Amino acid sequence: MIRNRLTKQFFLQDPISCAKLLLGKKFIVNDKSLIITETEGYLGPEDLASHARFGKTTRTDPLFHAGGILYVFVVYGLHYCTNFVMGEENQPGAVLLRAGKTEEGILVKGPGKFSAYLGIDKTYNYTDIVTNPNCYIFDAPPAKNIQKGERIGVGYAKQWAHKLYRFWII
DNA sequence: TGAGTGATCGTA
DNA sequence: ACGATCACTCAC
Numbered sequence: 001m002i003r004n005r006l007t008k009q010f011f012l013q014d015p016i017s018c019a020k021l022l023l024g025k026k027f028i029v030n031d032k033s034l035i036i037t038e039t040e041g042y043l044g045p046e047d048l049a050s051h052a053r054f055g056k057t058t059r060t061d062p063l064f065h066a067g068g069i070l071y072v073f074v075v076y077g078l079h080y081c082t083n084f085v086m087g088e089e090n091q092p093g094a095v096l097l098r099a100g101k102t103e104e105g106i107l108v109k110g111p112g113k114f115s116a117y118l119g120i121d122k123t124y125n126y127t128d129i130v131t132n133p134n135c136y137i138f139d140a141p142p143a144k145n146i147q148k149g150e151r152i153g154v155g156y157a158k159q160w161a162h163k164l165y166r167f168w169i170i
Numbered sequence: 171t172g173a174g175t176g177a178t179c180g181t182a
Numbered sequence: 183a184c185g186a187t188c189a190c191t192c193a194c
Binding site for chain 3 (some may be wrong): 012054057060074076
């Protein structure tokens with residue numbers, strides 16, 4: 001029996017709040033886990049940095065589901081990026097996982113590295129992290145001393161590129 | 171059907 | 183600072 005697991009309610013909140021709340025919590029995938037140390041929040045179509053800016057397509061469909069599933073996509077043809085889908089159905093939002101810390105305290109930095117460490121690939125797209133017994137997040141008290149800055153690699157997003165939607169802990 | 175473009179990373 | 187390498191979007 002799994003206790004202390006984040007529930008559906010958590011994932012229905014807004015992505016920016018959740019990006020902060022997820023810091024310091026443990027993300028478990030099968031036999032691997034990482035303490036989340038860096039995240040970015042992405043909003044809906046109005047957010048020019050979000051994949052949802054093109055509306056619902058085959059690729060972005062997961063973003064339009066209700067929160068509590070994974071959105072996994074490929075960047076630059078070779079790296080997988082893992083996101084938690086947030087918000088109500090048809091209200092796209094997501095939190096990108098950028099870095100984490102292993103049980104041994106090793107830092108896994110970068111979205112591609114993060115996904116690779118946990119063994120996440122395209123087959124994990126749509127994975128339910130609310131009910132799946134092998135893929136879930138442990139609740140933990142809110143992190144302290146949260147740093148914030150601009151999101152990485154979204155320079156094309158005009159004023160949205162400068163929003164302080166990236167969060168990390170030391 | 172094909173060109174253009176990345177929510178990256180390792181090496182230099 | 184650059185190349186690897188390809189899913190995805192959009193224009194035709």
